[in-house]
Every structure is written in C-alpha cells, then in structure tokens.
Amino acid sequence: MRIGILGLGRMGANIARRLLRAGHQCVVFDRRPEAGAEPSRDGAEVAPTLAHMLAALQAPRIVWIMLPAGAVDAVLDELRPRLEPDDILIDGGNSYYQDTIRRAAALRAAGVHLVDAGTSGGIWGLEQGYCLMLGGETAVVRALEPIFRALAPGATTAAPGTQPALYASAELGYLHCGPSGAGHFVKMVHNGIEYGLMAAYAEGMNLLQHARAADPAAGGDTQAGALAGLLRADLDLGAIAELWRRGSVVRSWLLDLTARALARDPELSGYQGHVADSGEGRWTIKAGIDAGVPLPVLSAALYARFSSRGRASFADKLLSALRAEFGGHVEPKPGGEPR
Amino acid sequence: MRIGILGLGRMGANIARRLLRAGHQCVVFDRRPEAGAEPSRDGAEVAPTLAHMLAALQAPRIVWIMLPAGAVDAVLDELRPRLEPDDILIDGGNSYYQDTIRRAAALRAAGVHLVDAGTSGGIWGLEQGYCLMLGGETAVVRALEPIFRALAPGATTAAPGTQPALYASAELGYLHCGPSGAGHFVKMVHNGIEYGLMAAYAEGMNLLQHARAADPAAGGDTQAGALAGLLRADLDLGAIAELWRRGSVVRSWLLDLTARALARDPELSGYQGHVADSGEGRWTIKAGIDAGVPLPVLSAALYARFSSRGRASFADKLLSALRAEFGGHVEPKPGGEPR
C-alpha cells in the first residue's frame, strides 16, 4: 500500500522503514528536513511540505501521524481543510483516548476516518515488530490490515492451552479493540502496567543493592548495615538479572533489558535517577479513579517517578518541621540512619 | 511516692520535673552529669552513679527508665544484679514489644516487676501531661497509679455520647492495656498512626504548595504550571492551616503544630526534608505483616521517609536505565516536566 508518514522521530522513522522493508510505499514528512534522511535511504519519498505529501498520495489517502500527544490537535487543524471524504488518518502516537473519541467524531463529520493505533515496541520495534492496539470503524481497520500485518511481529506461538487461532490477529501482533479511542485506551492501560512492572523490578533490585553493600557503614542506615553484615554476600545484580531470565517466574522482556543495562553499568552510574513520566501513566490512574477501580501498584509506580524528581520535597520538609515541633528532633543526614 | 529516674534526655528530664511538681520525690541519674542540672532546680536528688541512685531508694524500689530502645538491654544487665525481689522497673521508652515481653519474663524469674509505659506527648508533655499506655501485672500497675496520675493530663471531657467513667483511667490519660508488652504494643501502633496522620497533612500541603506556585513555569512540571495558572490563587498555607483548626473535620493537635510551623516559616526553608524514622514506625508495619493486616497508608508514610533520605535512588536509576533501553529516552532535569 501507499501511505504518508507524518512525524519522523525515533518511532515515526522506524515505522516508515519497517513498512518499506515489507514492500509498502511511504511518503514521509517532518518539519525538520534532516529527519527524512534515514527513511530516504530505505526508499521513502521525502515530501518537502505537508501539502506535497498529501499531493503525492492517491485518494483515498492514508496518513500515519506519529507525533507527541500535545502536537496532534495543531496538525489536525492543518490537515483537515486539505482532506477529502474517505481519507484515513492513523494516529499512532500516545494520544489521550478522550481526545481521540472527540477528534474521530469531528473528522467523521467531514467523511474522514480516524484510526487510533496504540503502538508498543520502542526502539526495538524496527527489528522485532510493533504491538498494535487499534480503535476505529471495522471496515476501515480491516482495509488497513496489510499495513498492520507488516508492522506487527507476526505469527508466534499462542499461549499454551489456547485454541489455535482463537484470537487470529492478536496472535500476529495487532488487534481491533473497539470503536475510536479503544486502541488508545488499551495502549494507555498497557503503559500503566508497564510502570508497575518496571517499579517492581526497580524495588527488588534496590533491595538487593542495599543488602549487598560491601561496607555496612556505607549505607548510612545502621539496620541496612546489619542486614548486609548478616548476609555477607557480594550479590552481583547483573548476574542475578541474567539468571532470572532462565526459567524463573519473573522472566520478561523488561528483565532482559534490566540484565542488559546492569551488564553494561552495574552501578548504573550513568543515570541521575530523575525519572520522566508520560501522559499515559497519569491518565491510567485518572481512568482508574473514574472507574472506581483501585490501582495501588500502578499509582505507587507513578508516584515514585514524581518523587525521583524532587516533587515530594515540601511534604518532606513539613514532616521534618512537625518532628521538630512535637519532639524537638533535628534532621538526620541524607541517607542517614533512623532515630 | 519516691522514684528513681534513669536517663535524663528531653523526655526523662521532663518526666522528673512533672513528677516533682506533683509532689513526688525523684532521685535521678544520667551518665552525662550535666543532665541533672535542670531536674535538680525542680528539686530532684541527683545521684552520681547508678548504685547511688538505687541506694537512695527504699525497698521495694521503683525506677523509671527513659532511654533509647537500643540502650535498654545494657542498662538492664547492669541493673539486674543490684535489684531485689519486688523492685519495680518502668520502661517509659519506645522498646520493641517483643523485647519487653522477653525482658519481663527474665526479670520475673528474679522477682522483679517490669512495667512498660508507652509515653506520648513529646516536649509538650511537661505542661500538658503525658498519655500513658501501660503493660504489666495488674497489682503492680495499680500500685503505681499515683505516679501515672501525676504524669497524665488529667480529667477532661469524655467523648460525647460516652457514658461517664466508662473508661475511668483512660479519661485521665493512662490505661492498663494488658500484660507486659501490651503498653509498648499500643504505643507502637499509636506511632504508626502518627506517621500516617503526618503524611496526610504533608501530602495535602504539598499539593496546595504546587497549586499556588506564583510562576507557573517555576514548578518545572508544565501540568502543575497549568493547574496553578487555572487557579490563579496565591494560597496562604499558614492561614489555611490556621483556618482548618476551627470547626473543620481535619482539626487535630498535629494540625495545630502544622499551623505553628508554617506561621514561623511559610516556606519551611529551615528544613532539608530528610525525614528520620524511628523503630516504632518500622515495627508497626512488621506487626501488620505478621497479623496479615493491610497497612497501605501507614506503609506509604514510612516509605516517604525512606525516600526523603535518598534511599530509593538506585531504584530510580534503574527506571531511567530501562527507559533508555527500550525507548532511547534521556533523563529530564530534576523537578522537570513529564515527557
């Protein structure tokens, strides 16, 4: 198929390249002209302007938008007057599902179809394929299947015990989840889960790290020192992560990446530990609150990121102030021992 | 009554003074000789050694021990050979209840009685009285009532709807909770609750603080800036705390102290926000786990203190490392905006 790709960041460029490798034709555009260089080497047609890109596509046109969530509305405003009935837009970014529902309704009034394609796989998707969570009209999603099939990882073994082809397309790596917004909703929950999984490994590894501290005094917490002194083990976190990849209950792709990161830098000294968060982690918690569904693990994972960026600081100061008020206590050294 | 006080830190010295003011006689001892100066001005007899203190008390002797939890066993080892049957020890510190149960059994073998007296009130207890949670043999606790009555805040109104004198002594501010260890157990849970209450105020005030940020950009989180921009309110946290003290559902003594701290230093700039924690907060969570009782709020409060001292740092670094591994993401600035 012939498809326009709008937005050539890490994800957009790789999606173009994976489509090209599968034999599709891509007309690509990005405000930063240099962004087209890489897709061009793989055979993409680089359009100098948005208008050129649209002109290079035959009606009904298919355009994959791969932009930060905050940039989508402006681009849609620019696109809308240039689109014709039956044109199809695919929003592959991490848009808020309620925005997607709203946008789809507005575009539908002009006969334009919006498909939301929640896309997971990160920088590995180019080689391994992308996991695609789709929302939109059934006929439109079906018409786009050659594209989704090219992007998805492709046939792998179904979960043991599953009937063959119970979930045909899901077993290839893409799924029509429901009407507009459903794809982005499922992707949002996916990312919420991702936060929880990452935090589970991070907490466990942090515990191992403090249990192994070579010098019990170094940890600053005398009880941590006592634990390490009892254990007397020079735990090798990289080896443990590598070990758990084999046969253990906690094996996963995120554990593969954990092992990889620790193998390269066992103390993770290249990182400050100021952890970013994206809209999807926040939206998941809000959706949980809307649904009256408790999400203690996913919230804790989000909050750890906030705290890592110093955003609990005023709360912490108030705790110290209260301890001074009622007990005359003075603050310990950072990392320091309990009193 | 005549009583020995062993340990003249902030709490011990004030307990001696409150007893003296109520007409009791105190023989006090502390390893730091200068610690006796203040109680001495209130009429305490200052003993130069432990042996002198014991000699200055008539049999059966009563000794109130007010020491850090970690120092109790050593002092008991020193005391035990010098004690006689029917002597009474009162442990007013924050000992671990399981230690108290063990120590009481060991002392009982020598005919010595141990009473645990969980003591709340902080530096305000001298004037306002102490809340006393007692464990030990009924006859012994009863014999000590004049002391407890002098230390406790004294008669105040029972909770509305309560029958008069339903809980006689509790309405004065002391209670025999059960056998040895029960006083320290109840004090432990009391402190666990205290952590939760403090954290609830701290979180709420932190939210108000970020909602008021004068310069929306200053907060570093663009969404926080948007919230502050929407609200356009120069919230006065000190005034709000003072306000809530009147008629609101959240009024409490800890709120009184919050108002006091904010009135003096609205930005709490005198604090780093490295919050200490004591054994009792930790033991409460462990007791919850032993009892199979979920304590999500009390745990979160304890963990915020750990994190405030930088002890989540390796976990945070692993999160950043994983984000780099799967998405090629780089870390934001501290406090910085979400991506």
Add this chain to the structure above:
Amino acid sequence: MRIGILGLGRMGANIARRLLRAGHQCVVFDRRPEAGAEPSRDGAEVAPTLAHMLAALQAPRIVWIMLPAGAVDAVLDELRPRLEPDDILIDGGNSYYQDTIRRAAALRAAGVHLVDAGTSGGIWGLEQGYCLMLGGETAVVRALEPIFRALAPGATTAAPGTQPALYASAELGYLHCGPSGAGHFVKMVHNGIEYGLMAAYAEGMNLLQHARAADPAAGGDTQAGALAGLLRADLDLGAIAELWRRGSVVRSWLLDLTARALARDPELSGYQGHVADSGEGRWTIKAGIDAGVPLPVLSAALYARFSSRGRASFADKLLSALRAEFGGHVEPKPGGEPR
C-alpha cells in the same frame, strides 16, 4: 442580612438554622416541601417555589446554594434567567473547582457574582460552627462577612507561637483563599487529607483488633494467631481511643469520633464496611497527578474505599488464576491462613 437558602438537606437546613440563630433572615426553598419544616421552626420563611424565594429577597439578592455537586448546573440554568446584575450566589456544596471557575466566568458575563464556600463541619456544624473556605472577588467576599462570621465557629486561640491576629479571619473560622474556585480547591484538598487521616486511624485500629483476637485460631491467619498468642492482651479499642484523646500526638476531632463510635459499638457490628467515597477524594488525587505531586497516602485511603465495595474483585481473581497457572495452587478460605 437577608439570604436565600436553596437546598435543605442536612447541611442546608443546619446552615439556615445557624444563620437564623445569629439574627439573620432566611428565605428557604427545597423541592421536597417537607424539608422546610425544621428551618421554619427556627424562623425561616419557607418559599413554595424558586421564583417565590427570589421574589422574597431584595436586590442585590444573596442566595446560598447547598446541593450535591451533580445537581448544581441544572439549578444554575434555572436561576440564571431570573437573576439580575449584582446578585450574589454562594455555592456552599462540594463542587469541582474547575466547574466553579467555569460557572463563575459564565455568571460574571451577566453581572452575577459567584462565591464558592467550601464548608466543613458535618452535622456538628450547627452547634460548633462551620469552617469556611472561600473563593471569589474580594469586595463580594468582604460584603458577605457578616454571614460567614455567623456560620464560623468564632474566635478561638491561635496556634501557640503565632502572632495574634496574623491571620485575622482564619482565627475565626473563615478565609478568603483566592479567586473563584480557590475555596472549593482548598476544600477538596481538605477532604483528601480527611481520607488519609481516617484511613490512618482505621488501619491502626484494625491492627489492634487482630492483635487482640481472643481465640488465636479465629483470625484465620496463623501468624496473626501467633502474634495475639504472644501478646495475650485483651485490648479494649474503645478505651484506647479514649486514652489517646488525652495528651497523645494523635489526638484529633476524628479520634474523638472514633472513641464515640467504639464506645457505642465496640465491634462496629452495625456496619458492613462498604465505604462510600465522594467526588472530592477522587478529585484530590487527580489534582495531584495534574500537579505532578505524589499522594501515596491519600491515594491508598481512596483505594481502600474502592476495595471495600468489592471493586478489586476481578484483580483478585486474576491473582488466584495466575497462582493456579504457575504453581497449581488452590485458593484459601476467606480470611484464611497464608500458604
């Protein structure tokens, strides 16, 4: 002053009565005619319709609206065409602050002033006074001070260490927090804190309850039985709550109510434990997420309420299913012992 009161639920009726007792005149209206009976006995003029209520007020009219958050927009739609420039509406309910900002802007276009009055005090406010968190234009709030002064608890001692009259009106129990929405925002955070405080007491009391279980086997968790067996204390929760009200760090109004509830029904057998939550608890967490501020304690408190109503049930089933999948484990009895 002369004021209309719209909505005579528990809160609205009591506000009318407290105003009447202070010498103000109230014209009250509620869709349920019988709701006017009680305020009428205190001297309120009961209007048969909304129109009658407005007609009974002289321009510029003052109307206090006391309705569930979900009912406000409909009533405003009904009121708007009947209002004149300089009329004042006071929304004393728990409206979402963003709704208040929006409504104030819309009313301002018609020259009508909206004041948000976050109101705390519950059913006790009639006697003890209400804590009022106000948002709106400065001149309007100032003009209404006689009303706020009548409703607030009135002068009480400022927090010790505070300069006299540092926060003049706050010390009486009302505060102009900022522009429209600021009152409801501060009330929202107040309620968020309330959730956290309540949960802290509830968790601590739950731990005491399981530690006291008379029959160690009854608890169903063998480790809880072991803890209770070690402690051998028949802890009296009502007495402990009453005790803590005297001199302890955790004393508060919510603790007063805890003591009251336990004095009446020590096993709380009159309750199922299905805990409702209101909009304000949910909105606080959402505001925290918007501000990038971690609220682990307040979230945990909200989630405990969701779970109490069975809304974690599918998550729990999946956990049991996963344990069966990897380990062949079967489910324990409810309350049952760990495996």
Add this chain to the structure above:
Amino acid sequence: MRIGILGLGRMGANIARRLLRAGHQCVVFDRRPEAGAEPSRDGAEVAPTLAHMLAALQAPRIVWIMLPAGAVDAVLDELRPRLEPDDILIDGGNSYYQDTIRRAAALRAAGVHLVDAGTSGGIWGLEQGYCLMLGGETAVVRALEPIFRALAPGATTAAPGTQPALYASAELGYLHCGPSGAGHFVKMVHNGIEYGLMAAYAEGMNLLQHARAADPAAGGDTQAGALAGLLRADLDLGAIAELWRRGSVVRSWLLDLTARALARDPELSGYQGHVADSGEGRWTIKAGIDAGVPLPVLSAALYARFSSRGRASFADKLLSALRAEFGGHVEPKPGGEPR
C-alpha cells in the same frame, strides 16, 4: 550423581523426575508412601523410611530437601544425628534466609554442609527447567554443579549487549549468589518482585474489565458506567493479553499465563478471588524495612492479597462508622456508586 530427595510434593517429585531424565540416580522419600509412585515410574528408588534413604546413599551423602518452610526444622532435627561429616544437605524450599544462616552454622559444627537452593519455575519446571539461586560454600556448590546443570533450563541466549559468558552459569540458569542464606535471600526478593508483577497485570486487567462493562449501570459505580459509556468498546481481555505477548513492552511469562487463564475462562468465574500469600512475600517487605528501602509497589501487592481475604474489614467498618459520626452518612450497597 546419586542423590536423596526428601519431600515429594509437586516440586520435589518433579525435581526427582528431571534429575532422573538427565541420568542421575535418585533415592526418594516422603511420609506419604503413595507420593513415591510417580518418581518411581521414572526410575527413582523409593525408600520406605528416612533411615533407608540415608542408608541407600554412599558417603558423602547428598540430600535435597523439598518441604514447606515450617517443616524444615523438625526434619533437620531428625536428620542431624544420622548425618556424617562431609554430608551435604540442599534446602530447595522457600526457607527464611535468616533460618538458613542459623541452620548452616549449626550443621557446620557437625561438619555437614548446607546449600540453599532457591528454586523458581513452578509446575512448569519439569519441562522447562528450574531457575536456581544458590547459597553456601564455594567448593560445595561447585561439586554439585552436575545436579544444578541438570535442573536448570540450560543455555539460552544472553541478554543482547552482554559479553558472551559474562555470567557463565547464570546463562544456564543457576548461580552461586553467596554464602549460606544468599540463595534464599535472592529467591525471597524474586518472589517479592513476582507479587508486584502479578499485581500490575491484575490492576490493569481490572481496569479494562470495568471499562468494558456491557451495561454501564451494572458496574454500580455511576462514574465507571460513564467511562464505559464513553468508550463503547466490548474489550476482549483474553485477546488483549494474547496481543500484548507480541512485541509489546509488557510481554513476560506471567503475561503468557494471564493469556492462558483468560482464554480458558474469560470471566475467571472459577475463582473466588481469595488470594493466598506465602512467607516470601511477607519477608521481602520486612527485609525492605530492615534495609530502610522503600517498597511501595511490592507492599501494595502484598496488601491487596490480605484485603482479598477480608482482612481489612474492621478498618472498613471504622471508616463507615466515622462517616456516620461526622456526616450522618449511611453505607452504600456493595460495589455501589460514590456519594
């Protein structure tokens, strides 16, 4: 090698069978004689008593103990007088690491070596191999490598970017983590992480489940109904789990099992949702507290299990009681809507 296997539960029997298939000789014993039937079919020698098992092994004897944590001390008491210097015991169960450190020291005094072998893999280990976390003396662990190599999954690809054979044995699926106790400590943290991972999936799936509710009114929470009404998606949880197994960031073995469970029973109607917990989950949190390391996600996961068994019930009742005390609120129906 020739090895005794003591304890033929699910795990012990399968370990014997996997060793037999690899050409090792096993003498097995279980108090329940019928437990030997299955290993016997694979060639195990079934001993009628513990003494017979020991007699059937040549010195120095190797005995793998596979028992519940609570049963180990009694069996060690029975074994100890029958053991000779240089005999080796392997504790493959989930013993508390502090017990292991204590036991190893006691056995060492008699010249007997204890190796702790934390074993992950569940009922799938027979076919897929076990992940083994080992603690003990280096020479002893090295001597047992043929056994560990037979049980482990065997060579698989190292994490991309890892140097070949950086962690030789870890890449086969077993690792000498440190002195006695280190294997059980690492296994404990492994299980703690497992709790967090499971809870992350469970929370996400629960959110999807409530978002899809066919009849918005059915959920009982009007806001959940509103969310489902907005989304209008008949989300297929089984298909989504199957989908995420392909190329997504959250793919893992636990997700494979989630897909499997949902494929068989999409509503998980075969489960009550009373989730058991084992010692290791509890010990992980205690170790975190000892180390002063925040574990908010892993704690939340443990507490969800406690709550699933009704152990928050008294706390919930107190919350309802407090709402009645201050606001006169009555309880909602279970699952019911917020007020």
